[in-house]
Amino acid sequence: MTLNTGKVAKLAGVNVETLRFYEREGILPEPPRRASGYREYPRKMKQNIAVAVLFNFVGMTLAVAGLITPAVAIGVMIFSIFAILLNTLSLTRVDLGQDYDEENASVIETELSAPGMVCEGCSQKITQGLMALDGVQKVIPDVKAKRVHVLHDPGHTNEQRMRETLKKLGYA
Structure with missing residues (x-):
C-alpha cells in the first residue's frame, strides 16, 4: 500500500514543503512516481520521515538552547541520516511504534486498461x-x-492473471 505526499506529511507531523526539502537535500530518497507524476510513498517512508524529524528537531533544539555543541547536533543529524538509509535499504526497520502495517507490506497497485467498461x-x-x-x-x-486500479499481493496474483480475468469477463 502506498501513500501520497499529503498523507505522508500529515502522518509524520510535517508539512509538504518540509518533506520535499528532505528529498532535495538527500535526507530522504525521492519516492517512485506514478504515471501521472504524483509521488507514491511506500509505507515505511513514514518511519524514515519520523526519524528525520525527531533527530533533527532534537539536535537543533538542544544546540539552540546551548545544551549541546553544534558539532554534537550535527552528529545527531548524521545519525538520523544513517538510520534512514538503513531503513530504506531494508537492512533494519526502525520501529517507532507507528501503525506500520506488516500484513499489507507487500501489497502493490496495478493499473489495468478496461476499454469495454462503459x-x-x-x-x-x-x-x-x-x-x-x-x-x-x-x-x-x-x-x-x-x-481499473487493483491493490493486490504479488505473491498471490499477478497482472497477467488479472488481465485474463478482465478478458474472460469481456472488458479487456
Missing part, C-alpha cells in the same frame, strides 16, 4: 470478478478513464 454495472462486474482472485484486496474502477 457503465457502473460494468465496473461492479469487474470488481466482483477481480475480488474473486486470491490476493486481491481492493478494486477501484474508473469508468470515465476505462481503467
Whole structure:
C-alpha cells in the first residue's frame, strides 16, 4: 500500500514543503512516481520521515538552547541520516511504534486498461470478478478513464492473471 505526499506529511507531523526539502537535500530518497507524476510513498517512508524529524528537531533544539555543541547536533543529524538509509535499504526497520502495517507490506497497485467498461454495472462486474482472485484486496474502477486500479499481493496474483480475468469477463 502506498501513500501520497499529503498523507505522508500529515502522518509524520510535517508539512509538504518540509518533506520535499528532505528529498532535495538527500535526507530522504525521492519516492517512485506514478504515471501521472504524483509521488507514491511506500509505507515505511513514514518511519524514515519520523526519524528525520525527531533527530533533527532534537539536535537543533538542544544546540539552540546551548545544551549541546553544534558539532554534537550535527552528529545527531548524521545519525538520523544513517538510520534512514538503513531503513530504506531494508537492512533494519526502525520501529517507532507507528501503525506500520506488516500484513499489507507487500501489497502493490496495478493499473489495468478496461476499454469495454462503459457503465457502473460494468465496473461492479469487474470488481466482483477481480475480488474473486486470491490476493486481491481492493478494486477501484474508473469508468470515465476505462481503467481499473487493483491493490493486490504479488505473491498471490499477478497482472497477467488479472488481465485474463478482465478478458474472460469481456472488458479487456
